[in-house]
Amino acid sequence: MAGGIPDAAQPPKGTDMDRRCVVTGAAGFIGSRLARTLLDEGWRVTGVDAFTDSYDPEEKLARAELLRSNPRYRHVRADVAETDLDAILAGVEVVYHLAGRPGVRDSFAIPEKYRHDNVLATTRLVHAARRTRSVRRLVYASSSSVYGNAALPFLEDGPTSPLSPYGQTKLEAERVCLGANGSELETTALRYFTVYGPGQRPDMGLRRFAEAALKGGDIRLFGDGTQSRDFTYVDDIVRATRLAAEADVAGLAVNVGGGTRISLNEVFELLGVLTGGPVSIQREPFARGDARHTGADLTRARERLGFQARVAFADGYAAEVDWLRERSLVTLRTGS
Numbered sequence: 001m002a003g004g005i006p007d008a009a010q011p012p013k014g015t016d017m018d019r020r021c022v023v024t025g026a027a028g029f030i031g032s033r034l035a036r037t038l039l040d041e042g043w044r045v046t047g048v049d050a051f052t053d054s055y056d057p058e059e060k061l062a063r064a065e066l067l068r069s070n071p072r073y074r075h076v077r078a079d080v081a082e083t084d085l086d087a088i089l090a091g092v093e094v095v096y097h098l099a100g101r102p103g104v105r106d107s108f109a110i111p112e113k114y115r116h117d118n119v120l121a122t123t124r125l126v127h128a129a130r131r132t133r134s135v136r137r138l139v140y141a142s143s144s145s146v147y148g149n150a151a152l153p154f155l156e157d158g159p160t161s162p163l164s165p166y167g168q169t170k171l172e173a174e175r176v177c178l179g180a181n182g183s184e185l186e187t188t189a190l191r192y193f194t195v196y197g198p199g200q201r202p203d204m205g206l207r208r209f210a211e212a213a214l215k216g217g218d219i220r221l222f223g224d225g226t227q228s229r230d231f232t233y234v235d236d237i238v239r240a241t242r243l244a245a246e247a248d249v250a251g252l253a254v255n256v257g258g259g260t261r262i263s264l265n266e267v268f269e270l271l272g273v274l275t276g277g278p279v280s281i282q283r284e285p286f287a288r289g290d291a292r293h294t295g296a297d298l299t300r301a302r303e304r305l306g307f308q309a310r311v312a313f314a315d316g317y318a319a320e321v322d323w324l325r326e327r328s329l330v331t332l333r334t335g336s
């Protein structure tokens, strides 16, 4: 949408205050935003998150703490791959499965943790959802990483060829989900394209670049900056995820992208404008596992979900940079 970030979705008419859903990964960047939206809509939300060591757990604890201030939110601190899921799913209508171990680089060093958090956790959750009669639909957060360097634009029915253990485990988990679609449970897999905005994970490029620029330090860039991404604003992702719980997408993978491909060199130019000066870049070789370009074909998202991204990259990145500025002031004030 031109001219800034639209307001959060209004509660749909006739929302039943007792409808229950589960958000796994509710202390994460996207999961916490989704849980907040669902609470605003009137749902009772059980968030499941183990606060794993994928990045500073303090960020995750702080997000869960905010959610806990809503009496309709309940947090279960547990590993989806190990806990008693039947107790958590009883009476629940929709499961949003966002728990997972993200990030391409680390997946080469610790593939077993990726297998545990992405494949094992998903398999257990899908089996439990299938045997829980109240659960109508499971929405899984898959990734554009399943495509690797496929031809652009990436098509849901086109080839997949992950370049990293991360992409591989996301694809395996997606197959587990979609393979379980049937009369007992409807499943759908959303292939998210690089998500950004306030609250973004600390390991992600856009946040690292902005933090370095705000501190006046060097941005570490892997590659020559011509690589490009279909960046997607977090509120757009949340809206698509909500739509997927109701829409005619059972048994399908659906791309969710921002709709515009932006190169990292374009990102640095914008960052210079947003931070009031040119940014300094330290170039390093291309990293293993990173796709050169990502771009979603959004026909299915438009036709089946009724989804179209609303937030332009310049507006969304400005919101993220503002959030980081505010955050660094809070850190300076509190010394933490």
Ligand SMILES: NC(=O)c1ccc[n+]([C@@H]2O[C@H](COP(=O)([O-])OP(=O)(O)OC[C@H]3O[C@@H](n4cnc5c(N)ncnc54)[C@H](O)[C@@H]3O)[C@@H](O)[C@H]2O)c1
Residues within 6 Å of the ligand: 024, 025, 026, 027, 028, 029, 030, 031, 048, 049, 050, 051, 052, 053, 054, 060, 078, 079, 080, 081, 097, 098, 099, 100, 101, 102, 116, 117, 121, 141, 142, 143, 144, 170, 191, 192, 193, 194, 195, 196, 201
């Ligand atoms: N951020 C993106 O650009 C992006 C893109 C494509 C797909 N995704 C997928 O979306 C989901 C959310 O991503 P995010 O960026 O919010 O990541 P995040 O790391 O901020 O959130 C994931 C959360 O899941 C929790 N978790 C991980 N394994 C768990 C387990 N076994 N049991 C319980 N909790 C567990 C973590 O503690 C974390 O809080 C992930 O599945 C990710 O693969 C994200």
